Amino acid sequence: MQVNHPIISADSHIAEAPNTYTDYIDPQWRDVAPHVVETEDKGDLYVIDGMKRTINMGLIAAAGQAPEDLKPNAKWEELPRSGWDSDYRLADQNRDGVSAEVIYPSVGMVLCNHPDADYKKAAMDAYNRWISDYCSVDSNRLLAIGQTPLRSVEEGITQLEAMKNAGLRGVMMPGDPATDFDYDDPRWDPFWQTAIELEFPLSWHILTAKGSGRPRGPKANSFMTIIRANQDIMGTLVFGGVFERNPGLRVVCVEADAGWVPHYMYRMDHAYKRHRYWLPPGQELSKLPSEYFSESIYTTFQDDWVAFKMVDHVNHKRLLWANDFPHSDSTWPWSQELLDEHAAGLTSEQSIDILCNNVAELYGIDTSELPIGGDSLAATS
Numbered sequence: 001m002q003v004n005h006p007i008i009s010a011d012s013h014i015a016e017a018p019n020t021y022t023d024y025i026d027p028q029w030r031d032v033a034p035h036v037v038e039t040e041d042k043g044d045l046y047v048i049d050g051m052k053r054t055i056n057m058g059l060i061a062a063a064g065q066a067p068e069d070l071k072p073n074a075k076w077e078e079l080p081r082s083g084w085d086s087d088y089r090l091a092d093q094n095r096d097g098v099s100a101e102v103i104y105p106s107v108g109m110v111l112c113n114h115p116d117a118d119y120k121k122a123a124m125d126a127y128n129r130w131i132s133d134y135c136s137v138d139s140n141r142l143l144a145i146g147q148t149p150l151r152s153v154e155e156g157i158t159q160l161e162a163m164k165n166a167g168l169r170g171v172m173m174p175g176d177p178a179t180d181f182d183y184d185d186p187r188w189d190p191f192w193q194t195a196i197e198l199e200f201p202l203s204w205h206i207l208t209a210k211g212s213g214r215p216r217g218p219k220a221n222s223f224m225t226i227i228r229a230n231q232d233i234m235g236t237l238v239f240g241g242v243f244e245r246n247p248g249l250r251v252v253c254v255e256a257d258a259g260w261v262p263h264y265m266y267r268m269d270h271a272y273k274r275h276r277y278w279l280p281p282g283q284e285l286s287k288l289p290s291e292y293f294s295e296s297i298y299t300t301f302q303d304d305w306v307a308f309k310m311v312d313h314v315n316h317k318r319l320l321w322a323n324d325f326p327h328s329d330s331t332w333p334w335s336q337e338l339l340d341e342h343a344a345g346l347t348s349e350q351s352i353d354i355l356c357n358n359v360a361e362l363y364g365i366d367t368s369e370l371p372i373g374g375d376s377l378a379a380t381s
Helices: 020-024 027-032 086-095 107-111 117-135 153-165 186-198 219-239 261-278 289-296 305-309 335-342 348-363
Strands: 008-013 035-038 044-047 100-104 142-147 170-173 202-205 251-254 297-301 319-321
Touching: 008 251, 008 297, 008 319, 008 348, 020 117, 027 117, 100 117, 107 117, 117 142, 153 170, 153 186, 202 219, 219 251, 219 261, 219 289, 219 297, 261 289, 289 297, 305 335, 319 348
Parallel strands: 008 100, 100 142, 142 170, 170 202, 202 251, 251 297, 297 319
Antiparallel strands: 035 044
């Protein structure tokens, strides 16, 4: 793809190195820290104390593999090295024609659902230290997103300040806070206000909320359910008056696609017009729900071709393209071919906004420090 601007992925990942938690966690938690176990039949697995689920690293780092070649039982030495070793990361960015990446955890997504908030705090603190080191190779092109368990409003505020001071670019919020009140409770307002003051983006990634029950039908159908939890969180923020009480708050709905947004905004407005008396007493909205969504919520997507077609039905300034490297859903290393096809109908303004300007403004990225993206960058790899 021939462009004259950087191309930034708003949602990429790492495969947490085997020593991420064991070396970086507070010593009192070291014996139970998340760690890698080698097995003969299931490959190398991340094991988390207190959780039955293990994590097959073969799918965490499977970018570029054909569907028939996906190997959940892969060994660590078979994984793309750049997924956990940042010395190799920039070369893989170049190969994909990508100038910079906003980097989210992988194992950390599962940690969001750990039942012990204290354990989560220790593990997430360790991750924040490790990802800071990982991204230090080039903090202009590797943009770290931290984690917090949100055990309390006060601690959450302290952690936002600490992450900002440490150079992290934002925070991946747990789908469910570790409090007995949800995100729409006004008690969270000081936390939202701190995020606004710090200009520190808050993100909700798929697969970080508690499940809503057993998926029906074949296992493949569970793949279709993963965006629903994110939609529920966005609806909670809108209908709960979070944006009404905290103008200026900007949040990111990550890896849940974006093609559904026009219908979802219509559906929210319909619900409000017909059933707004279902809102809690005193919870008034001064605008239609779609207006809050359009202004306050960013959505990331990768090969969601519908999202590229519906830009005139949403605020395209809130659309963020991503490559999801190195996950099995990633568009790497074919991102430029995909963009040639899917983004062909965009205006030049829409294209540069969705691929560069929107994410640069959100995260305070100095694009003058980045290489030009596209095919010319890929040719350097």
